[in-house]
Each structure stands twice: as C-alpha cells, then as structure tokens.
Amino acid sequence: MTQNVVLTLQGVTKRFGGLVAVNAMDFSVQEGQVLGLIGPNGSGKSTTLNLISGALPATSGSIALRGTDITTMPARDITRRGISRTFQLVRLLPSMDVLENVMAGAVFGHRRRWGTDARSYAMGLIDRVGLGGKAHARISQLTYIDTKRVELARVLASDPKLLLLDEWLAGLNPTELEIGIDLIKSLRDDGRTIILVEHVMDAIRSLCDTCVVMSSGTKIAEGPPSSVLTDPEVVRAYLGDDDA
Incomplete structure (x- = not known):
C-alpha cells in the first residue's frame, strides 16, 4: 500500500444549534486504505460523511483532499474532484x-x-x-x-479517488451479506480508497485496515480492528457500562 494521504480531517466540528453532532474530528485516510468509521447509532458517523461529501457545511475545522482544502466547496465540486458516496437508503x-x-x-x-x-x-x-x-x-x-x-x-x-460507503451492507440477509462483503473486498483488492460506515463487525474485521470509533460525536479510539474492537471504552460505548 502506498502511503499517500488522500483525505485529512483536522478539528472538524458540526453543530446543529446547541447540539454538537461531530466534535473536533481528526483522522486521515491513506491511498488504497479501507478505513472503518464505526460507533453506536447517533454517534455522528453519517454526519461525518455528509461533511466530507459536502452535503453539510462544517461549523469549524478543515477537510483536505490530496492537500486541497474542500471544506467550503459545494457537493457538486467535491464530486468532480473525486469523492463519491452511497447512502443508508438507496x-x-x-x-x-x-x-x-x-x-x-x-x-x-x-x-x-x-x-x-x-x-x-x-x-x-x-x-x-x-x-x-x-x-x-x-x-x-x-x-x-x-x-x-x-x-x-x-x-x-x-x-x-475516495469512495464513501454509508452502511452499504445494511439490511442484507446472510447470503447477500457474504456476497456484499466479497464485492467490497474486490474493490479493496483493486486498490480503491474507501471509508466504510458499518455496524456489521464481521465486515469491519475482514475489510478494514484501520478503524475510527465515534461516540456522541467524538473520536474515542483509532487503530486496527483487532485492537479497537476490544478496547474497553469502545465496548462501553456499544454496550453501556453495566453490560460492558
């Protein structure tokens, strides 16, 4: 995998009135990498994709595609520069x-x-x-x-240049899920750079090089799936203190 940075987020924040949906988000994506953006429902994952794709404007912070600031660009210009996405609802x-x-x-x-x-x-x-x-x-x-x-x-x-998949595997039955995971694997093997928002942990483990975990709009962990998914703070975010 070549280590050329495709996307960088620095201090990216999105507020809706008094609600902070994404709080000072920092991460980068390398060329050819599959990055899993995970976390419980309502943690800000899809909002982060909306900020990257230009569907929503950031309140503060910066987003750069291959070193070019795209933070304030409209969605159509971001698409033409090479960021495309799927949606939770087709x-x-x-x-x-x-x-x-x-x-x-x-x-x-x-x-x-x-x-x-x-x-x-x-x-x-x-x-x-x-x-x-x-x-x-x-x-x-x-x-x-x-x-x-x-x-x-x-x-x-x-x-x-960058593919954003927002819960693309959601709603598939077990047979379809296997087909879907294999299809994304084939894109990864083609060298595609992907940010994958997903709740299917088998897919995260088999597809992702690294994970960024969000909870209540904030990044709480980052690293390989093998270590991130066993992090006590991540387990608490998903299951709550009592169950964790």
Whole structure:
C-alpha cells in the first residue's frame, strides 16, 4: 500500500444549534486504505460523511483532499474532484433502467464520459458488480441487493479517488451479506480508497485496515480492528457500562 494521504480531517466540528453532532474530528485516510468509521447509532458517523461529501457545511475545522482544502466547496465540486458516496437508503432514479442509472454517474462524476463511451463504461461496471444481464431492467424489478449493486456501480462510474460507503451492507440477509462483503473486498483488492460506515463487525474485521470509533460525536479510539474492537471504552460505548 502506498502511503499517500488522500483525505485529512483536522478539528472538524458540526453543530446543529446547541447540539454538537461531530466534535473536533481528526483522522486521515491513506491511498488504497479501507478505513472503518464505526460507533453506536447517533454517534455522528453519517454526519461525518455528509461533511466530507459536502452535503453539510462544517461549523469549524478543515477537510483536505490530496492537500486541497474542500471544506467550503459545494457537493457538486467535491464530486468532480473525486469523492463519491452511497447512502443508508438507496437513492436511484426509478424512471430509468439500470444502465441509465449507472450512466448518470459516468456523465456527472470526476472523470466525465459521454455517449457511447459512457454507455460501454457503464456496461462494464454493471458486470463488475454482478448485474450482468440486467442492464435494461427497471429499478422496480430488482431485488434489494441488486438496487444496492446499481447504486455502487453508479458511484464507481464517477471514477472516485475516495469512495464513501454509508452502511452499504445494511439490511442484507446472510447470503447477500457474504456476497456484499466479497464485492467490497474486490474493490479493496483493486486498490480503491474507501471509508466504510458499518455496524456489521464481521465486515469491519475482514475489510478494514484501520478503524475510527465515534461516540456522541467524538473520536474515542483509532487503530486496527483487532485492537479497537476490544478496547474497553469502545465496548462501553456499544454496550453501556453495566453490560460492558
């Protein structure tokens, strides 16, 4: 793994009135690394992704992509610079088929493609995520995991430098979960740089090089999954003092 820093957060804070959703967050992501952003519900993980992707403005602190400050950039400019994301709830274009949804990522992403180039590129990604033969299926005809595959293919079509996966594995049955983990592993093996927000600890253990643990908006631990997941403070954050 090359040790080139792709993303750096320094003192990033987000306040909603009197509520501090993210408090002085610091971490960096290396090229080719899978970083797990974990913590109990309501700890600020998705808000952190929203700050990185430009969906929300930071109250203070700085976010840099390959040394360029993107803290105040609008989401469309951040996408064009190479950060793309999925969402907890799949967001597809229901009036379009699978191919058209994926082509949208190719047209509006970091490395723009048009016409037959966008079409052939999108077809390759449809095969890449395991949807071969379903390019012209309507979104309403797809299973839940296939809608997630479409969203992932659309994100990949934007050719991101950094891929943000917000609970992409959530809601999958055990068989689908195994398929989903293997798919993310294949992206990691391709050298993709990924921030993974996830509650499935088997996925965290098998996919992540390092973890950042959040609780009540604050980073409480950082390090390899093997050490972080046994940290007493992390166990208390997940289970509470009595159960821990």
